[in-house]
Amino acid sequence: MSETSTQQPASVEVAAKNVRGELDVLDQLLKPEVQKSLTELVENLPKLAEMVTLMTKAYDLAQTVANDRVLIDDLKGGLEEFVKPIGEKAKGIAAAAVEASDRAHSESTTVGLFGILKMLKDPQVQSTLRFAQAFLAVMAERQNQR
Template identity: 70%
Template sequence: MSQTTTQQAEAATTAALAPEQMDVLDQLMKPEIQESLTVLVANLPKLAEMTTILTKTYDLVQTVANDQVLIQDLKGGMEEFVKPIQDKAKGIAQAAIEANDRSHVESSTIGLFGMLKMLKDPQVQKTLRFAQAFLEVLAEREQQKR
């Protein structure tokens, strides 16, 4: 009789459970789920430590992201770093545009003597030295790869 009462109580409990709860219970009965739970329980200390580290990292990121003074300082620092590069790039671009315009206006032919005269120009010499050094560096790197 007590067994019948216990079975009736279990049946009543099972009937009283919502369908979502039944799904959870069905899932818990699967062997692979039970194995996964065993692994999780075994690794709880590591998971707790990782959670603590992630929480601290999250708090730090939130603090940094909401610190307007730090953001403005970083922005100012980046602008100080980028501005000279930006100005130099603009200067080079403007010089290239101006040189292109001049080359389209100028229609005279540059002969051998004109080229010899150009070789004396300090800017041409500087450019040639740079080109020579650049090619030497490329050759050295090519030799190192072999």
């Protein structure tokens, strides 16, 4: 009998909470700003349905792509083929710069006028000077066009 008396107040309490919740909802619905918002929402339901449809399709596509191991592996392989040569070239340039720096620090000789004239005969120096001359000419042309 004590069990019945403890169950009854609990069900009354739940019912009271439900009534309070319904009254809170009704109080909210009586507010003009809530009614205005609901009216706008109802007017825009077709647009919202279209947006939800598009977002669902985009989500499905993203899920398909995310779960497609073949596509992911292909993209990964393609990216590696693109990046690997660049990385190797950058490592080569960095190694050459380090070696050149070491050589420059180990030599204590002064570069004089005759040393510069001798360097001018080097094909690498000539190629670099031609590039620098062409680059400066292009930059001057572009600056004059402005």
